[in-house]
Amino acid sequence: MKRSVVVAALALLVVCVAALCLGTPIVGVNRLPAAFAGETDLEHAVVVLLRAPRLVLGLLVGAALAVAGLLLQESLRNPLAVPELLGVSSGAAVLVGVCVVWALPIPGAPLVPALIGAVVGGLITLLAARRAVGPAAVLLVGAAVNAAMQALLLTAVSLSDSREQGVLFRYLLGSLTGTTWESVALSAPGLIALLPLALLCVPLLGVLRLGDETASALGVRADRARLIVLVVASALVAIAVAPSGPIAWVGFLGPHLARRLRPNADPRVWMAWSALFGALLVVVADLAARTVLYPVELPVGGLTALVAIVLAALLIRRRGEVA
Amino acid sequence: MRSPRAPLALLAVLALAACTSAPAQPPAAQGGTTQVDTRVEPLSPSLDITDPRGTRITLPATPSRVVCLTGLCDDALTELGLKPAGTSNAALLVHPALLGPEGRSVPVVPGSFGSEDVEAIAGLRPDLVIGLAGVHDQLRQALAKFNAPLWTVDPKDWKDSVGYLRALGSLTGRAKEATDAETRFRSKLATAVKSSRDKGNDKKTVLLMYGSADSIGVDTTDSLVGKLLGSLYTYPWTAKGTNAETASTFSVEEILAKRPDTIFVYSLLFGTDKKLSEQLAANPVWAQIPAVKSGRVHEVAPKPWGSGRGTRSLSLVIDESQSLLSTTP
Numbered sequence: 001m002k003r004s005v006v007v008a009a010l011a012l013l014v015v016c017v018a019a020l021c022l023g024t025p026i027v028g029v030n031r032l033p034a035a036f037a038g039e040t041d042l043e044h045a046v047v048v049l050l051r052a053p054r055l056v057l058g059l060l061v062g063a064a065l066a067v068a069g070l071l072l073q074e075s076l077r078n079p080l081a082v083p084e085l086l087g088v089s090s091g092a093a094v095l096v097g098v099c100v101v102w103a104l105p106i107p108g109a110p111l112v113p114a115l116i117g118a119v120v121g122g123l124i125t126l127l128a129a130r131r132a133v134g135p136a137a138v139l140l141v142g143a144a145v146n147a148a149m150q151a152l153l154l155t156a157v158s159l160s161d162s163r164e165q166g167v168l169f170r171y172l173l174g175s176l177t178g179t180t181w182e183s184v185a186l187s188a189p190g191l192i193a194l195l196p197l198a199l200l201c202v203p204l205l206g207v208l209r210l211g212d213e214t215a216s217a218l219g220v221r222a223d224r225a226r227l228i229v230l231v232v233a234s235a236l237v238a239i240a241v242a243p244s245g246p247i248a249w250v251g252f253l254g255p256h257l258a259r260r261l262r263p264n265a266d267p268r269v270w271m272a273w274s275a276l277f278g279a280l281l282v283v284v285a286d287l288a289a290r291t292v293l294y295p296v297e298l299p300v301g302g303l304t305a306l307v308a309i310v311l312a313a314l315l316i317r318r319r320g321e322v323a
Numbered sequence: 324m325r326s327p328r329a330p331l332a333l334l335a336v337l338a339l340a341a342c343t344s345a346p347a348q349p350p351a352a353q354g355g356t357t358q359v360d361t362r363v364e365p366l367s368p369s370l371d372i373t374d375p376r377g378t379r380i381t382l383p384a385t386p387s388r389v390v391c392l393t394g395l396c397d398d399a400l401t402e403l404g405l406k407p408a409g410t411s412n413a414a415l416l417v418h419p420a421l422l423g424p425e426g427r428s429v430p431v432v433p434g435s436f437g438s439e440d441v442e443a444i445a446g447l448r449p450d451l452v453i454g455l456a457g458v459h460d461q462l463r464q465a466l467a468k469f470n471a472p473l474w475t476v477d478p479k480d481w482k483d484s485v486g487y488l489r490a491l492g493s494l495t496g497r498a499k500e501a502t503d504a505e506t507r508f509r510s511k512l513a514t515a516v517k518s519s520r521d522k523g524n525d526k527k528t529v530l531l532m533y534g535s536a537d538s539i540g541v542d543t544t545d546s547l548v549g550k551l552l553g554s555l556y557t558y559p560w561t562a563k564g565t566n567a568e569t570a571s572t573f574s575v576e577e578i579l580a581k582r583p584d585t586i587f588v589y590s591l592l593f594g595t596d597k598k599l600s601e602q603l604a605a606n607p608v609w610a611q612i613p614a615v616k617s618g619r620v621h622e623v624a625p626k627p628w629g630s631g632r633g634t635r636s637l638s639l640v641i642d643e644s645q646s647l648l649s650t651t652p
Contacts, residue, residue: 023576045611046576159435161630166540170572177572178539180608295577296543296562 066254066278076135089246090149091121097156118238174247174301249308254278375486396453398633445469541573
């Protein structure tokens with residue numbers, strides 16, 4: 001256990017330093033203090049104003065999406081439940097799409113409309129899921145809301161021109177481009193407040209894992225407990241996707257890697273490891289996104305999806321071998 | 324689960340490789356002007372032409388009702404002294420560089436770009452429809468049912484724009500108008516190139532971008548206007564490893580490093596009462612760039628700069644860019 005923690009801490013440190021140093025220009029580790037002190041204009045701007053806020057937001061968004069994924073998978077007792085099924089990400093995307101296509105004068109765009117869209121999308125799912133019986137029904141409701149949002153989004157995309165589509169696709173695939181300290185300041189407090197709140201959901205997860213009937217026998221209303229967990233997960237996803245767009249598969253990969261590392265651990269341990277894997281995944285993917293085809297940046301979500309497909313295939317193959 | 328040693332080691336090597344790097348220096352500007360051939364080949368009317376991309380177009384009669392689904396068509400028809408029978412680019416057509424208010428009388432083709440209403444096009448009784456390759460090819464079958472031949476164009480640089488103008492001039496029997504317009508354009512470009520060199524503007528780094536302060540798209544050197552600006556000024560915005568004519572996500576680090584002297588911007592993606600130049604000036608990252616520091620960020624008309632593609636629009640780009648560069652320090 002201790003060895004894993006040391007390796008994880010080292011990995012996090014190396015990834016963070018690499019995210020600050022690599023790119024164009026490459027800033028040496030020895031020059032980071034000077035860059036933070038503002039001794040050179042260009043290095044200060046690149047490291048402190050461009051890379052550092054991007055790193056901080058990447059860590060928070062990755063952790064939030066992975067924790068939300070764990071909450072969903074455990075509360076719905078389905079390892080394939082992902083934040084994308086809550087209607088939150090697509091709700092954010094719809095409103096951003098509408099703002100881009102019709103150039104709506106919403107202050108703070110795209111962050112504010114994304115947040116409003118995410119909250120509205122999540123609320124629709126939660127309100128519809130109130131009457132759903134059982135985890136499968138909740139998942140179906142989420143999928144239906146998501147499908148409806150996607151249809152609206154495609155309508156907006158079909159009305160946009162090629163340049164608007166480029167910007168829309170960047171957001172839809174998830175990207176940390178253009179992250180500033182202002183966008184971090186808007187998102188970080190909510191995410192930092194919600195992550196401990198997710199920990200408070202762990203006892204509910206424990207009961208929900210036993211099944212709805214057993215939970216009822218223990219005096220817990222499973223539907224209400226599930227709704228509380230969904231609210232926390234939706235809030236996490238809403239604040240995470242508002243500045244970055246829906247970065248795909250982080251909510252799937254983080255929990256799966258955590259469970260693989262500690263198969264018999266407590267959900268609290270899974271939550272911590274999920275957050276770490278999610279954060280690492282997003283930051284490494286973002287580093288690749290801005291360096292592989294430099295100066296053009298790739299969407300982070302495309303890379304996380306690619307990693308997820310490979311890892312998911314490996315996990316399924318390994319599971320098949322074990323079986 | 325195994326410890327992730329290999330990726331960790333790789334990342335450590337990458338990070339340590341950067342340890343001894345020197346402070347970053349902005350690269351030297353590179354002038355990039357070229358000679359422009361002002362000779363114009365003679366042109367004669369013909370109903371059988373081959374366009375700059377090698378596509379052969381054969382029509383039974385001189386087209387008199389041309390419907391435009393791409394800006395190049397509106398632009399070229401204007402150069403030839405003709406009006407489209409219908410257009411999906413009304414905002415471009417009514418720009419003063421093209422028809423101005425007179426363009427309002429041209430029927431607008433409803434539908435979105437690439438999914439225009441075929442029935443509405445048929446209702447305009449066109450004898451030729453001109454669209455953009457890769458976007459409008461899907462309309463070909465449907466249009467064929469209404470006996471409306473579709474010609475899809477794909478200009479890569481100003482020479483292609485001239486080539487399409489000549490091809491359309493030949494088809495419509497407006498050969499003289501086409502060669503006159505070509506002569507004007509070649510002379511304008513040649514004069515502009517010489518003027519840029521004489522005034523030292525060819526050493527100035529310019530950037531054409533669209534979007535907002537936190538969502539940057541850049542016309543790269545693969546785009547038609549990017550290539551044109553590259554023949555007049557230093558335009559170092561390549562999309563390495565991709566064929567993207569416009570990069571909707573371009574590295575701000577690269578823009579910081581290349582330090583553009585002048586920025587042309589168009590198409591605000593999110594409605595706001597704040598001009599993009601003001602947004603950039605208020606942004607701590609963009610405020611580091613010489614063009615922003617010295618107020619040389621110029622808002623330009625999105626339609627002719629972004630989707631004109633023809634010699635009329637490109638002439639406007641030449642004139643405006645030269646004028647804006649000469650009026651600022």
